[in-house]
Amino acid sequence: xxxxxxxxxxxxxxxxxxxxxxxxxxxxxxxxxxxxxxxxxxxxxxxxxxxxxxxxxxxxxxxxxxxxxxxxxxxxxxxxxxxxxxxxxxxxxxxxxxxxxxxxxxxxxxxxxxxxxxxxxxxxxxxxxxxxxxxxxxxxxxxxxxxxxxxxxxxxxxxxxxxxxxxxxxxxxxxxxxxxxxxxxxxxxxxxxxxxxxxxxxxxxxxxxxxxxxxxxxxxxxxxxxxxxxxxxxxxxxxxxxxxxxxxxxxxxxxxxxxxxxxxxxxxxxxxxxxxxxxxxxxxxxxxxxxxxxxxxxxxxxxxxxxxxxxxxxxxxxxxxxxxxxxxxxxxxxxxxxxxxxxxxxxxxxxxxxxxxxxxxxxxxxxxxxxxxxxxxxxxxxxxxxxxxxxxxxxxxxxxxxxxxxxxxxxxxxxxxxxxxxxxxxxxxxxxxxxxxxxxxxxxxxxxxxxxxxxxxxxxxxxxxxxxxxxxxxxxxxxxxxxxxxxxxxxxxxxxxxxxxxxxxxxxxxxxxxxxxxxxxxx
Numbered sequence: 001x002x003x004x005x006x007x008x009x010x011x012x013x014x015x016x017x018x019x020x021x022x023x024x025x026x027x028x029x030x031x032x033x034x035x036x037x038x039x040x041x042x043x044x045x046x047x048x049x050x051x052x053x054x055x056x057x058x059x060x061x062x063x064x065x066x067x068x069x070x071x072x073x074x075x076x077x078x079x080x081x082x083x084x085x086x087x088x089x090x091x092x093x094x095x096x097x098x099x100x101x102x103x104x105x106x107x108x109x110x111x112x113x114x115x116x117x118x119x120x121x122x123x124x125x126x127x128x129x130x131x132x133x134x135x136x137x138x139x140x141x142x143x144x145x146x147x148x149x150x151x152x153x154x155x156x157x158x159x160x161x162x163x164x165x166x167x168x169x170x171x172x173x174x175x176x177x178x179x180x181x182x183x184x185x186x187x188x189x190x191x192x193x194x195x196x197x198x199x200x201x202x203x204x205x206x207x208x209x210x211x212x213x214x215x216x217x218x219x220x221x222x223x224x225x226x227x228x229x230x231x232x233x234x235x236x237x238x239x240x241x242x243x244x245x246x247x248x249x250x251x252x253x254x255x256x257x258x259x260x261x262x263x264x265x266x267x268x269x270x271x272x273x274x275x276x277x278x279x280x281x282x283x284x285x286x287x288x289x290x291x292x293x294x295x296x297x298x299x300x301x302x303x304x305x306x307x308x309x310x311x312x313x314x315x316x317x318x319x320x321x322x323x324x325x326x327x328x329x330x331x332x333x334x335x336x337x338x339x340x341x342x343x344x345x346x347x348x349x350x351x352x353x354x355x356x357x358x359x360x361x362x363x364x365x366x367x368x369x370x371x372x373x374x375x376x377x378x379x380x381x382x383x384x385x386x387x388x389x390x391x392x393x394x395x396x397x398x399x400x401x402x403x404x405x406x407x408x409x410x411x412x413x414x415x416x417x418x419x420x421x422x423x424x425x426x427x428x429x430x431x432x433x434x435x436x437x438x439x440x441x442x443x444x445x446x447x448x449x450x451x452x453x454x455x456x457x458x459x460x461x462x463x464x465x466x467x468x469x470x471x472x473x474x475x476x477x478x479x480x481x482x483x484x485x486x487x488x489x490x491x492x493x494x495x496x497x498x499x500x501x502x503x504x505x506x507x508x509x510x511x512x513x514x515x516x517x518x519x520x521x522x523x
Contacts, residue, residue, distance in 0.1 A: 001345060001347065001350070003028065003029065004023045004479070004480075005350070005479070005483075006029045006345050007022065007023050007027065007029055007032050008023055008480070008483060009344075009345060009349075009350050009483065010029055010032055010033060010036070010339060011023075011032070011036075011152070012359075012363070012483060012523040013156075013307050013308070013339075013523070014033070014036050014152060014153050014156055014307070014335070014339060015036065015152025015153060015155070015156050015366075016146045016147060016152060016155070016156065016359060016362040016363050016366045017362075017363035017366045017367040017523075018367060018480075019366065019367060019369070019460060020367075020460040020461055020463065020464035020480065021460060023464075023480065024463075024464055029345070030340070033336070033339050033340065036152055036153045037153060037332065037335075037336065039150040039151055039152070039153075040150075040151040040152065040153040040154035040155075040187060042151065043154070043183065043184045044149075044151070045180040045183065045184070046138070046141060046142055046145060046176065046179055046180055046183065047176075047180075048137060048141055050133075050134070050137040051134060051137050051138050051141060051172070051176055131170060131171075131172060134172035135172055135175070135390055135391075136376065136379055138172060138175065138176055138179070138389070138390060139378075139379060139382070139388065139389040139390060140375045140376070140378060140379070142179070142389055143358070143361065143362055143365070143375075143378060143389065144365075144375070146159070146358070146362035146365075146366070147362045147365035147366040147370075148365075148366070153187065153335070154183065154186055154187055155183075157186040157187055157331070157335075158179070158182055158183045158186045159358065160186075160303070160306050161182045161186055161193070161197075162179065162182065162389070162392075163392065163397035163398055163400075164228075164229070164302065164397065165178075165182060165197045165203065165229065166228075166392035166394070166395050166396065166397035166398075167200075167202050167203050167206045167392070167395075168206060168390070168391055168392055169202045169205055169206050171202070171257075173257055174200070174201045174202035174205070174257050175202055175390050177200065177201070177202065177257055178197070178200045178201075178202040178203060179390075181196050181197060181200055182197065186331070187331050187332045187335070188330075188331060188332070189328065189329055189330060189331065190290075190299060190329035190331055191286070191287075191290050191328070191329050193331075194229065194230065194286055194290070195283065195286055197229075198225065198229075198251075198282065198286060199251070199259040200259070201253030201257045201258070201259065203221075204221065204251060204252060204253055204259075205253070206395070207220045207221040207224055207395065208220045208221060209221035209248055209251050209252065210252050210253070212245060212248055212249050212250075212251065212265075213249055213250070213265040214246070214249050214250075214265060214266060214267035214268075215267070217242070217245040217246050217249060217267070218245065219241050219242060219245040221245070221248055221251075222241055222244035222245040222247075222248050222285070223241050223245075224395050225244070225285075225286070225289070226240070226241065226244065226289065228395060228396060228397075230286075230289040230290070230292075230295045230298065230299075231289055231292055231294050231295045231298055232294065232295075232298040235292070235294045235298075236274065239272075240273055240274055243271040243272055243273045243280075244271075244273055244285045246267040246269065246271050247267070247271055247273070247280040247281055247282050247284060247285045248282040248285065249265055249266045249267045250262040250263060250264075250265040250266030250267075251282050252265070266281070273285060273288060274288055274289075274292070276288055290329065293321070293322075293325050296321045296322075296324045296325035296329065297317065297318075297321040299321075299324070299329075300317050300320045300321040300324050300334065301317050301321075303334065303335075303338070304316065304317050304320065304338070305400075306400075307335075307338060307339075308338065308344060308349050309348070309349050309352060309353070310352075310353065310400075310401045310402075313343075316341070316343060320334060320337060320338060323337055350483060351482070351483035351484035351485070351519075351522045351523065352484075352522065353401075353522065353523055354400075354401065354402065354404045354405055354521055354522060355404075355521055355522070355523050356387055356398065356400060356404060357381070357382055357385035357386060357387040357404065358382070358387050358389065359523065360385070360413065360416075360521070361378060361381060361382070363523070364416075364417075364420065364515065367480075367481070368456055368457065368461070368511065369456070369457030369460065370420065370454055370455070370456055370457070371454065371455045371457070372452055372453065372454050372455075373452075373453040373454070373455075374452070374453070377452045381412075381416065384409075384412055385404075385409055385412060385413065386398075386404065386409060387404075405521070410518075410521075413521055414516050414517075414518070415516075416515075417511075417512045417513075417515035417516045418512065418516065419452060420452060420454050421454065421456055421508060421511070421512045422512065456508060456511070458507055458508065461477070461507060461511070462507060464480065465477065465507075471495075473498075473507075473510065474491060474494045474495045474498055474510050474514075475491060477510055477511070477514060478491060478494070478514055481511070481514045481515065481520065482514065482517070482519045482520055482522075483519075483522055483523050484519040484522040485519075486514075486517070486519055487519075490517050490519070493513065494510055494513040494514055494517075497509050497510070497513045498510045498513070
């Protein structure tokens with residue numbers, strides 16, 4: 001395997017694909033790995049005014065707070081005026097797209113809020129639209145970060161943990177807070193990450209731990225912590241679930257999205273968990289789980305399937321898991337060991353994984369420098385292809401692998417280059433989503449029809465091909481864009497399409513033709 005192919009493999013697995021300059025820099029895979037890790041050391045939160053100010057504050061009861069108070073709370077907000085939604089009805093003073101922190105730090109008496117059931121249909125619609133727009137901004141902001149950030153490994157690991165610690169909540173602020181907690185600790189210590197995520201309000205709410213109280217335990221959170229986050233099914237008993245649930249009683253959050261331990265709701269009795277007995281709290285349960293070598297094996301296996309091969313290799317995983325356990329769960333150390341192994345670059349591990357919808361979209365944007373005048377259609381592509389950021393299907397996350405491809409989704413994937421680069425219309429009926437603003441609508445109303453205007457940055461690709469003769473450019477470009485070897489008949493079709501195209505569109509035609517091949521779906 002050539003050095004270029006190895007570097008491309010590394011960039012696709014440890015990031016969201018290479019740019020032409022990444023493979024044209026005369027760098028060894030080892031140096032490229034050190035560069036990826038160095039550029040991912042710094043943590044930068046995912047944030048923007050639109051994300052921060054899109055948290056909905058429910059309407060106040062009329063007369064509970066002077067208008068001047070509400071006006072003063074939003075003074076100096078950086079969100080555009082059209083992002084501010086207000087109601088002048090007699091039943092509510094305002095619906096504000098203001099960050100919860102602005103409303104929480106005031107010394108003024110807190111006005112009583114209306115329950116959702118008390119809102120008018122128009123107020124509920126405004127609230128829903130604000131929540132939807134906030135998630136759109138978070139989604140598109142993160143997708144752009146994946147495509148453009150030099151911290152590729154941190155973004156890729158944040159994406160991995162986003163599926164591992166799958167969580168879906170209605171509040172944009174708590175979802176963003178969880179994402180940034182994961183992003184900050186994504187490359188650090190797994191024990192610290194596990195504890196931080198377990199105390200996130202979004203996760204506690206999603207897994208019903210707000211209802212977990214002494215004498216009335218709710219087992220959902222405890223079960224998923226073991227089954228999906230740490231040790232895996234088959235390595236604990238139902239009795240362990242019940243005892244762990246008792247230990248997590250009292251773990252909750254407040255309206256400022258901060259973790260709180262409600263001592264009066266905590267079960268202080270003796271518990272027996274995985275053969276250990278004591279007056280355990282939630283932290284003790286997590287510590288005991290981390291002491292189990294099976295936890296290191298479970299996490300390592302999941303990382304191996306994500307980064308290397310859908311079919312685990314027991315010998316590779318055993319060696320990685322032992323090192324991971326001995327390092328006290330050093331995530332960066334595990335990844336460096338994985339990406340440095342000779343077997344990581346074996347032919348059986350290259351071009352063998354189906355790109356997830358997010359990897360497909362972020363990869364196109366990154367490798368080709370694609371910019372869209374209006375990025376909102378990307379949300380439609382995500383939904384149509386089956387993976388929307390911040391909206392996992394369930395607590396187990398996205399199944400991945402061959403589940404990404406069926407007759408319908410494959411057709412959409414192959415049509416995507418035409419949509420992006422030739423201003424074709426993307427026409428697909430999206431599935432109903434219970435969290436949509438209007439979930440019960442006809443198929444016609446759910447059909448996504450929109451032309452997109454994109455800018456394709458051709459100069460880096462042209463520079464990459466500058467020294468290649470015209471008759472060899474399609475083959476050279478295929479080596480860069482495709483990780484799986486192109487079939488001779490497909491290469492011939494690309495060359496024919498390029499030969500028929502005008503000189504000024506020849507390069508764009510080659511790119512569009514290559515991205516429309518089934519081989520491009522693999523990485």
